[in-house]
Amino acid sequence: MQLKAIIFNTFRETIRNRVLYNIFIFIFALLVLSLLIGTWSLGERIKIIKDFGLTAISLFGLLIAVFVGIRLMHQEIERKTIYILLAKPLQRWKIIVGKFFGLAITITINILLMTLAFVLVLLISGGFDSYLFLGILMTTFEILIIVALSILFSTFFSPLLSALFTIAFYFAGQVSTVLRSYFETDNASFTGWFFQVVYYIAPNLERFAFAGRLVRNQAIGFAEITAITAYSFFYIGAVLALAVIIFNRAQFEK
C-alpha cells in the first residue's frame, strides 16, 4: 500500500512537471518530416520516417529519464518532504523503488503516446510494420536502465553531478562494443582487465539498438530478445539494490 502510494505520487509529480508536452513536439516534427521528406528522400520516405521516429522516441525518453530522474530525490530533500516520509513507519527501500516505478510509468505512458502518433503517421504513409513495436520495447528497457541510474546517482550527488554521471554512463554504454573488442583482443594486460570491469559495470546499451536492424528487416532471435530483456531487469535490479544500500546509510540533517 505504501509502495503504491509512493509510485502514484511520483507519477503525479512528474506529470505535473509537464513532461508530456514533449509529445506535441514529437508529433509536430514527425508530421513535418513526413510531409517534407517525400520529395527529398528519393523513394526512401518510409525508411527515414521509421528511423527518425525510433530515434526521437529514444532521445525524448532519455532526456526525461535523466532530467526528471535526477531531480526526484533531490526535490524531496530540497523541499524537506523527505523528513515527513522518514518520520513515518516506512522502509527506505520503498522510497527508491517507488520513485523508480513512478517515473517508469510516466516514461512508459510517454513512449506509448509517442508510439501511437508514430503508428498513425506510418499508417497514413502506408509503411506500418508491427515489428517496430519490438524496437520500441527495447528502447523502453534501455530508458528504464537510465532511470535506475539517475535515481542511484541522485541518492548521493547533487543534480548537476547526477546528470553528468548518468550521461557519462549512457555514453559508456553506447560504446560498450569498443570496450569489448579491446579486452577480447588483449585480455592479459591490466588495461584489458580494466576495460572488462568497465564493460560489466556500464550498461551495455548497444545491445538494445534494434531499431536499425528492424528497419532493415533483419531477423532477431527469440533467445536474443529474452537474454537482453533479462539483462535489463537484472541490471535495473542491481542498480536499485545499490541505491537502497546507499540510501539506507544516508543521514539527513535538518
Added chain:
Amino acid sequence: MKKSGMPILLFVLFSILMIGSSRFTDRLQPLEQDWQHMLYLPNADFLRIASFNNAATVADYLWIKTVLYLGRYHDIYEAHYQTGHHHGTGESAHIHASTHDSVATDSAAFIDSPAMKKLFYSFYGKKYLVHLYPLLETITDLDPYFVKPYTLSAFILARETGQLRESLALLNKGIHYNPERWELYYWKGFLYLFYFDDMDQVIENFSKAAAYPQCPQGIINMLPYLYAGADKIDIGINYLQSLYENNEDPVFRKQILNSLQELYEQKKKKQRNQK
C-alpha cells in the same frame, strides 16, 4: 548493518545474474571483425564535425583502433602460419624420426625460413590490411601533427601491403606539417633505401634527419659511408661542416665531428687509390 543485509544480498544476486546474462548475450551477438568496421570509416571532415571539433581525440581513438587492427592481423597471420607450420613440422618431424628423410627436414626448414615468412606476411598483409592506408590517411587528416602514423606508414604499410606510393605520400604529408621531426626524414630515407633503391634520396633524407640534435648517433655515423659509397665525399664534407658550425650542442657537435673525420679518412683513402 542489519537493514542493509537484504539489499546487499539482492545487489550481489542481481550483479551475478546481470553479468551472466551479459555473457550469454555476448555469445549471441559476436563481435564483427575489425576490418568490417573499417569499411564504414567516415572521412575526416565528417568526423571533425561529428566530434564537435575534437578531431585530435578522434584521431587518438582511430590510432588505438589501428594498433588493435594490426594486432589482430598479426594473430590471424600467426594462426594461419602456425597451422601450416605445425603440419610441416609435425609431419616432417615424424618422417625425420622414422626414415631420417633429409627432404622432409629441408621442407620444414624452408617453411621456417625468413623468405617464406616474408611471403606469408605479404600475402596476408595484402588481404587483411587493405584498410590500413585509409585509417592512417584519416588519422593524419584529423591530426596532421600526430607523427607516429606517418612513421608506421613507412614501416608497416610499405612492408606488409606493398603500398609504397601511399607510404611515401603519407611521409611527405608528415614532413609538410612537421618539418622539425627527424624521424620522418629518416623513414623517408629508409623507404628510398629498401624499396626505391634511390641513393641520392637516401643521402638527402638521412642528411636532413642528421641535422636534428635528437637524431640517433647511428644515422650520423652512417652518413660518411653513404656519401663515400655514392662518390659524394665533398658534398658530404660541406654538409657536415655546415651542421657542425651551425650547432651549439657539444654532444651533437662531437658526433658530427666524428663523422666528418671519417669522411676525411674516406677522402684520403680515395685519393691514395687514385694515385
